[in-house]
Amino acid sequence: MNILRRNNVTTTGTPDGRTVLLAHGFGCDQNMWRLTVPALAADHRVALFDYVGAGRSDLTAFDPQRYSTLEGYADDVVEVCTALDLHDAVFVGHSVSAMIGVLAARKAPERIGALVMVAPSPCYLNDGDYRGGFDRADIEELLASLESNYLGWSSAMAPVIMGNPERPELGEELTTSFCATDPAMARVFARTTFLSDSRDDLASVKVPTLILEATEDVIAPRAVGAYTHAAIEGSKLVTLDATGHCPHLSAPAATNRAITEFLADLG
Amino acid sequence: MIVTDSTEEVYETAPSGHLSTTMDGTIVKINATLLGWLGLTRDAVIGRMRFADLLTIGGRLYNETHLAPSLRMQGAVSGIALELKRDDGGRFPVLVSSVVKYDETGEPVLIRTTVFDAQIRRAYEEELLRGRQVAEEARQQADLARHEAEIAHRQAEADRAQLQDALSVLQQALLPERLPDVPGLETASYYHTASAIQLGGDFYDLFAVDQERWGFFLGDVCGKGPAAAAVTSLARYTLRAAALHDPGSALAALNALLNERFATGDPRYCTAVFGTLRPDPDTGQVAVEFASGGHPPPLLIRAGGTADFVHTTDGTLLGILPSGEFPPTQLLLEPGDTLLLYTDGLTEARVDEDEFYGEQALRTLALRYAGAPASELVEALSEVLTSFGVPLADDTALLALRATP
Numbered sequence: 001m002n003i004l005r006r007n008n009v010t011t012t013g014t015p016d017g018r019t020v021l022l023a024h025g026f027g028c029d030q031n032m033w034r035l036t037v038p039a040l041a042a043d044h045r046v047a048l049f050d051y052v053g054a055g056r057s058d059l060t061a062f063d064p065q066r067y068s069t070l071e072g073y074a075d076d077v078v079e080v081c082t083a084l085d086l087h088d089a090v091f092v093g094h095s096v097s098a099m100i101g102v103l104a105a106r107k108a109p110e111r112i113g114a115l116v117m118v119a120p121s122p123c124y125l126n127d128g129d130y131r132g133g134f135d136r137a138d139i140e141e142l143l144a145s146l147e148s149n150y151l152g153w154s155s156a157m158a159p160v161i162m163g164n165p166e167r168p169e170l171g172e173e174l175t176t177s178f179c180a181t182d183p184a185m186a187r188v189f190a191r192t193t194f195l196s197d198s199r200d201d202l203a204s205v206k207v208p209t210l211i212l213e214a215t216e217d218v219i220a221p222r223a224v225g226a227y228t229h230a231a232i233e234g235s236k237l238v239t240l241d242a243t244g245h246c247p248h249l250s251a252p253a254a255t256n257r258a259i260t261e262f263l264a265d266l267g
Numbered sequence: 268m269i270v271t272d273s274t275e276e277v278y279e280t281a282p283s284g285h286l287s288t289t290m291d292g293t294i295v296k297i298n299a300t301l302l303g304w305l306g307l308t309r310d311a312v313i314g315r316m317r318f319a320d321l322l323t324i325g326g327r328l329y330n331e332t333h334l335a336p337s338l339r340m341q342g343a344v345s346g347i348a349l350e351l352k353r354d355d356g357g358r359f360p361v362l363v364s365s366v367v368k369y370d371e372t373g374e375p376v377l378i379r380t381t382v383f384d385a386q387i388r389r390a391y392e393e394e395l396l397r398g399r400q401v402a403e404e405a406r407q408q409a410d411l412a413r414h415e416a417e418i419a420h421r422q423a424e425a426d427r428a429q430l431q432d433a434l435s436v437l438q439q440a441l442l443p444e445r446l447p448d449v450p451g452l453e454t455a456s457y458y459h460t461a462s463a464i465q466l467g468g469d470f471y472d473l474f475a476v477d478q479e480r481w482g483f484f485l486g487d488v489c490g491k492g493p494a495a496a497a498v499t500s501l502a503r504y505t506l507r508a509a510a511l512h513d514p515g516s517a518l519a520a521l522n523a524l525l526n527e528r529f530a531t532g533d534p535r536y537c538t539a540v541f542g543t544l545r546p547d548p549d550t551g552q553v554a555v556e557f558a559s560g561g562h563p564p565p566l567l568i569r570a571g572g573t574a575d576f577v578h579t580t581d582g583t584l585l586g587i588l589p590s591g592e593f594p595p596t597q598l599l600l601e602p603g604d605t606l607l608l609y610t611d612g613l614t615e616a617r618v619d620e621d622e623f624y625g626e627q628a629l630r631t632l633a634l635r636y637a638g639a640p641a642s643e644l645v646e647a648l649s650e651v652l653t654s655f656g657v658p659l660a661d662d663t664a665l666l667a668l669r670a671t672p
Contacts, residue, residue, distance in 0.1 A: 027332030031340060095332070134324070141325030145350070147396070181333075194328070216291075218319065219331050243291040245331040249339040250290065 001061065003083040007049040007076060008056040011084070013041035019086050020044045020263070021112075023077065025095030025119075026193045027181065029055025032094065036248050039256035044090075044263065049080050053185025064188050070096070070196050074103035081111040088113035090263065095119050095219065095245065096193040099201070106204050114266055115209040116259055119245050120228050121220040123197040130199070133221050139194045146187050202231035209235040210262040212255060214242040236262065284361070284382035290375050292317035292335075301382055304361075306354035318380065323350045323358065334365075338378060342367045348385065348392075360389035438466055441499050446473050449481050451546030452553060455645040457665040459612070459652065466496035468537075469610045469664035470503050474510070479545055482510035485608040485666045486539030486562065486585075498525070498535045502585075506541055514541045514558035518585065518593040522560060525586030536586040538562035540608055544668065551602040553670040558593040560585040563611055566629065570603030570638040570672065574630050577606075603638050603672035609648075612663030616652055624651070641667035 003009070010030070013020075020040050022033045030048040040046050050057040051073060066072035077100060081089065091112045093101035098120030105112040124132045125139065181189075209232050213225035222239070229237040238258045242251035278285060284301025288294050294316050302309060305321065319327045326349045337344050345364035353359055362385045368377040438460065446454045460467035468488035476482045484506045488498045505524055509517035518541050525535060542557025557565070561584035564576040579596045600606060609629075616624045632651065636644040645667050652663060 025332065027329070028336050032336050034340060134328075138324040138328075141323060142328040143325070145323070145325035145329050145348075217331075218327055244335055246336045246339065249336050 003076075003079045006052060006058045006061045007080050008058075009047060009049045009080055009084065011045060011047045012037060013044050013046035015045055017044040018263075018266075019047055019084070019089040021047045021049075021077075021081070021084075021086065021089050021091050023049070023091065023093040023097035023101060024051070024054065025093070025097050026189050027186070028094075029181070031055070032246065032249060035252035036092075036256060036259070039252075039260055040263075043260075047080075047084055047086075047089075051189070052076065053189060054181045059182055059185070062182070062185050062188075067185075067188050068192055070100055070103055070192060070198065073097075073100045073192075074107060077101070077104040078108045078111065081108055086111045090114045090116065090266070092116040092118065092259065093120070094248065095121070096196070099196065099198040102198065102201050102205055105207055106201070109206070112207065114207050114262075115205065116262060117209065117211045117228065118248060118255070119213060119217055119220040120211060121224045122199040122202055122228060122231070123224075124194045124219070125197070127197070130227065131221070131223050133218065133224065134194070142194060143187060143190055146183065146190055199227075199231065202228060203233075205232045205235070208262075208266060210258070211235055211237045212247060212258055213237065213239050214244060214247045214250075215239060216243040217245050219245045283384070286318065286380050286382070288318050288378045288380070290367075290378065292319055292378075294318060295377075304353070304359050304382075304384070305351060318378075321351050323352055326350055334363075338365055338367060339375075342369075342375075348389070351382070360385040362388070434466055437496065441466070441470055441496065441503060443472050443474075447475065449473070449475075449544065449546065451548060451551060451671050452481070452544065453641045453669040453671050455641040455665075455667045457645050457649045457663070459649070459663045461491075461612070461662050466492060466499075467662035467664075468495040468499060469612065469662040470499045471608070471664050471666045472503060472507065473666070473668075474507065476510045476543060481544040481546075482507070482542070483544060483608075483666065483668065484539055484541040485610065485664055486537050486541075486560075487610040487612075487662075487664070488537040489535065491662070494535065498537060501525070501528075502537055502539065506539070510543070513595060514543060514556055515593040515595050517541050518558050518560045518582075519591060522583075522585045522591045522593075523589065526589050536561075536584050538584060540565060546670070551670060551672075553600040553668075554597070555600060555606060555668075556595050556597050558582060558595045560591070560593055563609065563614060563626075566607040566609070566633055567598065567600075568605040568607060568633045568637050568644070570601065572634065572637045574633040574637065576626065576630070600668070600670035602670050605636075605641055605644060605667055605669040607633065607644065608666040608668075610662065610664045612661040613648065613652065613665065615661060616655055616663070624655075638672075641669040 024030050024032050029050045033048055037046050052061050053059065087110060089112055091101040098117030099122055101115050105115060121132060123130065124134050126132050126135055211225060211229050213220060213222060225237060229235050240247045240251050240254045242254065244250050248255040279299040281300055284304060285298040286294055286301055287296040294312050297312055319330050322330060334344060334347060343366045347363045349361055349363050351359040351361055362383040363380060365378050365380040367375045368379060370376050442458060446456055454473060456471060468491050471485035473481065473483045486502055488495045502521055505521045506517055509520045538561040540557055540559045540562045542555055545554040559579040559582040561582060564578045566574055567577050568574045577596060577598065580594050582593050583591045614624055614626050614629055632647060636647060645665050648665055
C-alpha cells in the first residue's frame with residue numbers, strides 16, 4: 001500500500017530543515033494548518049497528512065476495526081513517519097491528534113523527537129475528580145448530531161468522495177468542501193475520539209513537549225490543560241489569548257509564535 | 268396604493284432567524300424571530316451569550332470541531348443541521364448558514380448567521396434516515412444470504428468434484444488402461460464421455476485369447492449412468508470370458524444373459540461388435556472374424572485407397588430377444604489396411620442444429636487416411652468431434668486396428 005497516497009501526505013518548506021509533521025484533529029483535514037505552515041516553512045520542512053476518512057485520503061483504506069482505537073490512528077502516523085523516513089521529527093497534533101502523537105512517539109521513539117499538543121485532552125468524559133467537560137450523554141448527543149447531518153453531508157460530499165480526476169468541475173467541489181469528511185467514517189472517528197481515555201499514556205512522554213491551550217475552549221477546558229501539563233514531566237504550557245478549540249485558526253499569530261519559539265529552543 | 272416595507276422590519280420579523288456575532292462567537296445582533304424561537308429576551312442575549320450557547324452540547328462539539336474551523340478557513344458555510352436549545356428546555360431543529368464579514372484590511376470582524384426553521388424538514392429527514400437504515404439492514408441481510416449461498420455452492424462444487432473423481436475411477440475400470448501390444452498389429456483408440464458426472468455407456472477392449480489369437484470388442488449400452496455402467500461391466504466380462512468361443516456364440520451368450528437379467532425389471536440393451544484377430548507373421552496379413560449385434564458396421568480402409576462399411580448379415584440388438592443368431596463375417600487385412608470400429612456417438616454427432624456427421628462424412632475422411640497409421644486416423648476423428656459447434660450429446664468410442672505394413 002502506498003502510505004503517502006493513503007494519507008494524502010504533502011510536504012513543503014525547507015527540504016534540509018528539521019521536519020515538522022502537522023496532524024489535524026477530528027472534524028477537519030490538513031487544510032486547517034493553512035495559517036500555520038507559512039510560519040514554519042522558512043526554517044523547517046513541513047509535512048501534512050489527512051487521516052483515512054478525512055480530506056483527500058484514500059477512503060477505500062478505511063477499516064472501522066483499525067480506527068476504533070487511537071492506537072490504529074497512531075499506527076498510521078508511524079507508517080507516515082516511516083514512509084517519509086523521518087528521524088527526530090517534531091509532531092504537532094491538534095485536539096485528539098495530540099494524544100495520537102503521544103502514542104506514536106511511544107511506538108517509534110526514533111522518529112518523533114518532540115511534541116506540540118494544540119488544545120489536547122486526554123479524556124473528554126468526566127470521571128470522578130477529573131473534569132473532562134462532558135458526560136456520556138453529551139457525547140451520545142454529538143454522535144446523534146453527526147447522524148442527523150448524515151443526509152445533507154453525504155450528498156454534499158459524494159462528488160468529492162468519488163474523486164474523479166476526469167471531471168475538472170470537482171476542483172470547485174474541493175475548495176467548497178473544506179474539512180471534508182466521509183460521514184460514516186466521521187462517526188467512527190468521533191466515537192473513538194470522544195470516548196477515548198489516554199490519561200495513563202501521558203506519563204510515557206519522554207520528549208520535549210509544548211502544550212498550547214486557549215483561554216476559553218469548551219472541548220479542552222483549562223483544567224484539562226493543567227492536568228495534561230502536570231502529567232507530562234518537563235512539559236511547557238502556554239495559554240493563548242484565544243477562544244475556541246482551534247487557536248491556530250482564531251489566533252494564528254500567537255499560536256505560531258509559541259510554536260516557533262519552542263522549535264527554536266529545541267535547537 | 269404603493270406598498271413599501273422597511274429594511275429594519277424585514278430584518279426583525281423575517282420568517283428566518285438572524286444573528287451577528289464577533290469572531291469569538293459573542294452575539295451582537297439578533298432578530299425578533301429568532302428570539303421568539305428561543306424564548307429569550309434581547310437583553311439576555313446581546314453581549315452576554317455566544318452562538319455556541321444557543322446550541323445543544325452535541326451541536327457545540329460539532330460547531331467547535333467542524334463548523335467554526337470551516338468558517339474561519341472558507342468564510343462561509345451553509346445548510347448545516349443543528350438544534351437550538353430553547354429557554355424552556357425544548358429543542359428547535361434548524362438549518363444554519365453563515366458568512367464572515369471582513370474589514371478593508373481583510374481581517375474577519377463579524378459572522379452573520381441565518382437560521383431556518385427545520386422542524387418539518389427534520390421530520391422528513393428522519394423518515395429518510397429510517398428508510399436508509401431499513402435499506403441498510405436489508406442489504407446486510409442480503410449480503411448474509413449471499414454469503415451462505417456461496418458456502419453452499421462451494422460445498423456443492425466440492426461434492427461434485429469428489430463424485431467426478433469417483434466416477435472417473437469407475438470409468439477407468441470399464442476400459443482397458445492401455446491397449447496391449449499385438450505383434451503384426453498397430454492399434455489406436457479414443458474415448459469421450461458426453462458428461463463428466465455420468466458414467467459412459469460405451470466400451471471396448473483388446474486382449475490375448477491364446478498364443479495366436481486376439482479378441483476385440485466395442486459396444487454401446489443403451490442409456491447412461493450407474494445402471495448403464497452395470498450393463499457395461501457385465502458385457503465386458505461376459506465377452507472376455509466367452510472369447511474362446513467363436514464370435515457368434517460369444518454374442519449369443521451375452522444376448523441370453525442380458526435378456527434373462529433385464530427382461531423382468533428394467534430392460535437394458537446394448538449393441539456390440541465382437542471378433543478375433545489372427546496375425547500371420549509370415550505374410551503380415553491379419554485374419555479377422557467378427558460378428559455384430561445391432562452395431563453400426565465397421566469401416567474397412569484399404570491401404571490402396573478404398574473405404575467401405577462391412578455390413579454383417581443379421582445380428583439383432585443384444586438383450587431384446589431370448590435367443591438370436593449372430594453369423595460371423597470373415598475378412599483379411601492386408602499390410603497397411605485398417606479396420607475402424609466406432610459407436611454411433613461418432614456418426615450421430617451433430618455438426619450443427621440440423622445435421623449429423625454421418626457415415627458418408629466418416630467414409631470421406633477415412634479415405635484421406637488410407638495407408639496412414641491408425642493413430643493418425645483416430646486423432647483426425649477426435650479433432651473432428653471436438654470441432655463441432657454443438658457439444659457432443661453422446662459418448663463416443665473409437666478403436667482402429669491396422670495390419671502393420
